[in-house]
Amino acid sequence: MRTRIRREGDAAASPSPYGGGMPVVPFTRTPSIRDRRSDLVLAAIMFVGAILSAALSTISEIYGDTRAEPWTAIVYAAVITAPLAFRRRFPAPVAVVVCLAYFAAVSLQVPEIYVGNIAMFVSLYTVGAWMNNRRAATIVRIAIIVGMFVWLLISMYRTALEQADEADIAAGLLSPYVAFMLLQILLNALYFGGAYYFGDRSWNAAQAREVLEHRTAELEREREVTAAQAVALDRVRIARELHDVVAHHVSVMGVQAGAARLVIDQDPEKARGILAGIEGSARDAIHELRQLLETLRAPGGDTSEASSTVSLDDIADLVAASVEAGLPTDYAVIGDPVPVPSVVAVNLYRIAQESLTNARRHAGVGATADVRVRYDDAAVEVEVVNTGRTVAALRPGLGQLGMRERAAASGGTLDIAPRASGGLRVRARVPLPAAPVTMGDPA
Structure with a gap:
């Protein structure tokens, strides 16, 4: 199955190069x-x-x-x-x-x-x-x-x-x-x-x-961004520590559950004590998980990003928003769509979102983009290709780091490379879980 979306729009990307910098605005004087x-x-x-x-x-x-x-x-x-x-x-x-x-x-x-x-x-x-x-x-x-x-x-x-x-x-x-x-x-x-x-x-x-x-x-804006990044890094560090605590609780629960299974017939009282310990560890783990989620939320408890329940189908909305923002963008789905784990869908959606945002900011006037979602027997792939300014060398930033972390968190790979004709190609590929084998299916 292959669907295509094409909307016309005038390119209105910022003339700022990949290396950063502000666009040149003609100076004018207006009397107050x-x-x-x-x-x-x-x-x-x-x-x-x-x-x-x-x-x-x-x-x-x-x-x-x-x-x-x-x-x-x-x-x-x-x-x-x-x-x-x-x-x-x-x-x-x-x-x-x-x-x-x-x-x-x-x-x-x-x-x-x-x-x-x-x-x-x-x-x-x-x-x-x-x-x-x-x-x-x-x-x-x-x-x-x-x-x-x-x-x-x-x-x-x-x-x-x-x-x-x-x-x-x-x-x-x-x-x-x-x-x-x-x-x-x-x-x-x-x-x-x-x-x-x-x-x-x-x-x-x-x-x-x-x-x-x-x-x-x-x-001043850079100072605010630096301060926000420092806060975000600190929150990530705290979240990682909480993650380790939760992992410890879960590990203890597994060990206790195994011990309870071994002694449940010989010593029911001891088994009940072990199960009570499992219950306490579970409560502690739930508490720590709540703290982890609170830590990872944006300051103030609200977030301006889209809901984390997005799917790969919502990439079409990203394409429409990109066209309205001034970057003509094609969208294509290649292959037969299959169910994708929610975490994988969210990460691929964010990778596509970051890629289109970078294209609008840095590709230049007259640039276009092409978004493709591919399904095959082993993996799902999202590819974002944009035309525009020639990039001699990539300068790693937080955006690229975030995309790589999302791809790695889903068990996939990310490839970011400049194109000889100008622009960038971003390709994220995540393997899909194998279908369970049931009776009657060929081994």
């Missing part, structure tokens, strides 16, 4: 509610500062008689500072609006230049520090910087033409005018270079902090 409130406060403070700067600039006649009307400074203050309230959510649009407003204000000689300079620096810095699309962030900043220097050179050229009749303009490289223009170029280079540099530095610092937090969380 606190960050947004800080931006609102910054915009309000900058607006008040722009109004004060405009008033003082008007009084000091910073542009002389050619300055724009004072009311234009109020409009400019609102346009240059209001976008800063959204700078971390929309870095690029805010930078473009702020820079265009600044260029227009300087060209129209609006009596306010200091807060505008600060706002433009903040907006350029924010693009470098908070824009998740790094290529777009670079393009936006370079475009603004290039546009600024082109505008500066054009302004310098126009000013030179307008003042060409003045002697100090043509006084050579060391003239006051040329020195002033060179100073302007140097200051702007430091200004825009600083905004670019500190923005990138803030982004890199946030990225490094994110990596550190991930590593800290990973170390």
Whole structure:
């Protein structure tokens, strides 16, 4: 008999290799509610500062008689500072609006230049520090910087033409005018270079902090796993000791039962005493068995694993769950199913479960799996084969150790081997008990 189950599903396995490690996740920055409130406060403070700067600039006649009307400074203050309230959510649009407003204000000689300079620096810095699309962030900043220097050179050229009749303009490289223009170029280079540099530095610092937090969380999880493993190993050690005690009680019961059989006809009283000893040993053994089971249970008395009454037929449910989890899996039963001892069925079920779990975790994107249950005259076999990443060498872990212990506990063997084309093959084979011979059966 052969049955097959095939369900389609998209492979969504973790890209973590067999050697361990966390999947690489692109770093992104998202402003928190606190960050947004800080931006609102910054915009309000900058607006008040722009109004004060405009008033003082008007009084000091910073542009002389050619300055724009004072009311234009109020409009400019609102346009240059209001976008800063959204700078971390929309870095690029805010930078473009702020820079265009600044260029227009300087060209129209609006009596306010200091807060505008600060706002433009903040907006350029924010693009470098908070824009998740790094290529777009670079393009936006370079475009603004290039546009600024082109505008500066054009302004310098126009000013030179307008003042060409003045002697100090043509006084050579060391003239006051040329020195002033060179100073302007140097200051702007430091200004825009600083905004670019500190923005990138803030982004890199946030990225490094994110990596550190991930590593800290990973170390914390590993610490918890190590502690759980230590507790589990201690519980196993205690269970083994209890097992030895139970085995001792059973051995004593066997010896006492043999002695009682020998003396039951000659000395019934002595036989009754021996039987009473057997009864006490049986009670002690039952008590110790209960302690052993309590020790082997998960902490808290509950367990998240499936019931220990599972059978080989339940492997089909494992396959269905694997498909739903993103690993396309085939299932086949080969041969005529025969009754299998419950302990053997549970152990083979767990081996199949661990193999499929490892395949989902480590095989990689696009991997598939194939689960086969084979029955023959001498044994039952469970084989799990998965495609995926090529494994150069197996690294023994608790999962493999547990599967080998289950196979050995059932009197069988386990073979785990990498496949040349990628992935692993896990094959567990357990011999079946011979059928009892009855009268009439051939010897």
